[in-house]
Amino acid sequence: MAPEPATGRRPSRNGFSPARFGAVLVKEFVQMRRDRLTLAMMIAVPIMQLLLFGFAINSDPRHLPTLVEINDQGPVSRAFLAALETSGYFDVQGRVAGASAAERALRRGEATFVVVVPDGFERALVRGERPAILLAADAGDPAATGGATAALSGIVARVLETSLTGPLSHLRPPEAAFSVVVQRHYNPAGVTSFNIVPGLLAVILSMTMVMITAIAIVREAERGTMETLIATPVRPAEVMLGKILPYVLVGYVQTAVFLTLALLGFQVPFAGSAVAFLLGLNLFIVVNLSLGFLFSTVARSQMQAMQMSFFYMLPSILLSGFMFPFAGMPGWAQVLGSAVPTTHFIRILRGVMLKGAGLGDILDELGALAAILAVVAGLAMARYRQTLD
Amino acid sequence: MSAPPAPAADADPDGEKPAIEVQGLTKRFGDKTVVDGFDMTVPRGTIYGFLGPNGSGKTTTIRMMCGLLTADGGTGRCLGFDIRSQTREIKERVGYMTQRFSLYEDLSIRENLDFMGRMYRLDRRRERVSQALEDLGLAGRSGQLAGALSGGWKQRLALAACLLNQPMLLLLDEPTAGVDPKARRDFWDEIRRLADNGVTVLVSTHYMDEAVQCDAIAYIAYGRKLIEGPTADVPRRVGLTTWRVEGPGLAMLAQALQGAPGVEQVARFGSALHVSGTDAATLDATAETRSASGPQRWTRQEAGLEEVFIHLMGGARDNFAAASADVDGS
Structure with a gap:
């Protein structure tokens, strides 16, 4: 092609231009810096959530x-x-008289349990009639009553041991023929925050990464700036990478803030391999950014992008094993849950932080994340248009 | 314009071929045909006006020419490059100014220009940006956010941004919408200056005072081109006859003239009434009778662009077939 001194343009190459990629990158950083509220949210959200969930949630009430x-x-x-x-x-808070009063107390939520010691209990006990004490529980919330009712058999055994002495000792049950020894690995004290906190990192990262990317790209279309952008010779890859990379850094900052607080504030252990953690983290961040990018190719407004991100958040909280045990879900739900990247990253996090897992232990999960990434990125690329059609 | 025997080269960024040359350009959104079989030739160095009512397909056509939309049918060349397969080459050399301000409102004036300079990978970028800021008269306010500018300044900034890569072709989509008269005048002085330097300008507009400044115009309605030609030639091609009526009782007269023989259109222009029709003989007869009987003064005159466009806009639907046949014949 003839030289074009008039235009002062550097000779045209048809490849990826680092200069244009850099320009998009710089622009994103400047815009991010000007959007103080969003920037503050990105840092404040992980801290707030960690404090809320870490201190407030107790799965063993x-x-x-x-x-x-x-x-x-x-x-x-x-x-x-x-x-x-x-x-x-x-917490025994008082007495009730009569079945209807007991029923009312449960219905109104004044009591979670009502213990009824029947008339003639002691005499029947002495006679060896094996009388029963009634424990009426508000089982509407199984998680609230589960721990307490599970503790009952131990309580009863102790009472029998300490109070059936002297003439009553014949009423004691015989020793069991064998016993079961339980070893609680990784979290012997059953501290809820050890379970919640690593999962929370996955949920928070997913939430911010998906939503922020989706919105950042749709915003260009909504404000009309996308038209100017694609009227320039910029390539899709330059736009995509330039827009995604700043948010990878945001993800790093969030992770650093979160981990510092979790390790120092909540004394959550970090027993495993840092390399495995970093590998999982990077893969997870990239999967979520491409998911956000995919949403942005479908959504027509920032509002829609937001709604799609929320639609995605529920399965990633409820089906990922973050709140409820994954193994407890029916097969179809496990299949759905496996398609959510959060599921795999939570396993990596719990494995590395609590169980001391190394790279070899999380290969399956890394593979699953890579597979999800391939599908999502492929779809996003196919849907991204360089024209306005 | 007679092209010299050009070499067989496809790309012709600086050559003598027309700046824009499209045939049968068609665009459909769903089952709605927005642009239908559009032909257009824009010679180098001209200011070409693109007129038509809202929603007539002007923006879509411009977007197809600079590679922002893919045409569903037809072929075309822009600066000698194929509008389907060589969009990158076109984008490198064209300045496109969108209808709505579409630079980044949350970037400063300098940052916006700098960003555009990087997109075109310009050499001596800092210098060029500083020069553009000087020319704009915004050097002192370069740190201000673009979103804080008034409408007129936004338009000047947008023009400066799309001139940064020194384009050979400017595509301006209603550039003066919502801009005050002084700013519009300055803007057109700038356009004229650019055209004198050999830049081709395609500009869409609703304003007649802007249309008359163009070297040639095309009128598009409902996705089809109704007429195209040198600006001075267009009224004659439509074949419209106009009588100017002055005097008392114009409002009553306007009512009375509706449906009178030969009268197709009655429009008020300041203190006068313009009565137009395509059937000159019948209209003249009506005019003679009226002017003999009434107190108003009737003068026959050349139909202006404005009458022509009111005529085209009103008749576009009904006379669709006839009008396009006219154009094909001319």
Whole structure:
């Protein structure tokens, strides 16, 4: 082609231009810096969520309000009530009289449990009639009552041991023929935050990465700037990379803030390989950014992009094993859950942080993330248009 | 314009071939045909006016010419490059100014120009940007956000941005919409200056005072071109006869003339009434009778562009077939 001194344009090459990519990158950073609120949200959101979830959520609730209806007072029933309180699960807050009062207390949520010691309990016990104590529970929320009812058999055993002495010792049950020893690995004290915090990192990263990317790209179309942008000789890859890379850095900053707080503030262990963690982190960030990019190719307004991101957030919170055990879901839900990148990153995080996993232990999860990335990025590329049609 | 025997070269950025040459350009969105079989030839160095009502397909046509939309049918060349397959080459050499301000409102004036300079990979970028800021008269405010500028300044900034790569062809989509008269005048002085330097300008507009400044115009309605030609030639080609009526009682007269023989259009222009029709003989007869009987003064005159466009706009639907046949014949 003839030289074009008049235009002062550098000779035209048809490849990827680092200069144009750099220009898009710089522009994104400048725009990000000017959007103070969004920038503050990106840093504040992980801190807020970590504090909220880390301190507020307890999957093994204690001190549940309990009322008692005692129709026969004696040493064994007294010992039983005392044992309920010392277990920490039950807070005996008062007495009720009659079945209807007990029913009302449960219905109104004044009590989670009502303990009914029946008339003639002590005498029946002494006679060896094996009487029953009724524990009425508000099982509407299984998670609230589960831990407490599971603790009951231990409580009963202890009461039997301590109060059936002397002449009553013949009522004690015989020793079991064998026993089960439980070893609680990785989180022996059952600290909820050890389980929640690593998963929370995955959820927060996913939320911000998907939403911010989707919005950042749709914003160009909505404000009309996309028309000017694609009227220049810029290539799609230059736009895509230039727009995505700044948010990768945002993801790093979020992760650093979050981890510092989690390790120092919540004493969450980090037992495994840092390399495995970083590999998983980068792959996860890129998957989420491409997902955001894909959403942006479908959405026509920032509002729609936001709605799509929220639509995606629910499965990534509920089906990923973040809130509820993955193994407890039916097969079809597990299939759906496996398609969500968050599921795999949560496994990587729990593996690396709690279980001391190394690179070799998370290969399956990395592979799954890579497969999701291939599909999502492929779809996004196919849908991204350089024209306005 | 007679082209010299050109070499067989496809690309012709600086040559003598027309700046824009499209045939049968067609664009459909869903089942709606927005642009239908559009032909156009824009010679180098001319200012070409692109007229038509809102939604007539002007923006779509311009977008197809600079590679922002893919045509569903037809072929075309822009600066000698194929508008389908060589969009990158076209984009390198064309300045496109969108209808709506579409630079970044959250970037400063300098940052916007700098960004555009980088997009075109210009050498001596800083110098060029600073020069553009000087020319704009915005050197002192270069740190201000573009979103804070008034409408007139935004338009000047947008023009400066699309001139940064020194384009051979400017595509301006209603560049003066919502801009005050003084700014419009300055803008057109600039356009004229650019055209004198050999830049081809295709500009869409609604304003008649802008249309008359163009060397040639094309009128498009409902996706089809109704007429095209040198500006001074267009009224004659439409074949419109106009009588100018002055005097008292024009409002009453305007009412009375609706549906009178030969009268197709009655339009008020300041203190006068312009009565037009395509059937000259019948219209003249009506005019003679009226002027003999009434107190108003009737003068026959050349039909102006404005009458022509009111005529085209009103008749576009009904006379669609006839009008396009006219154009094909001319």
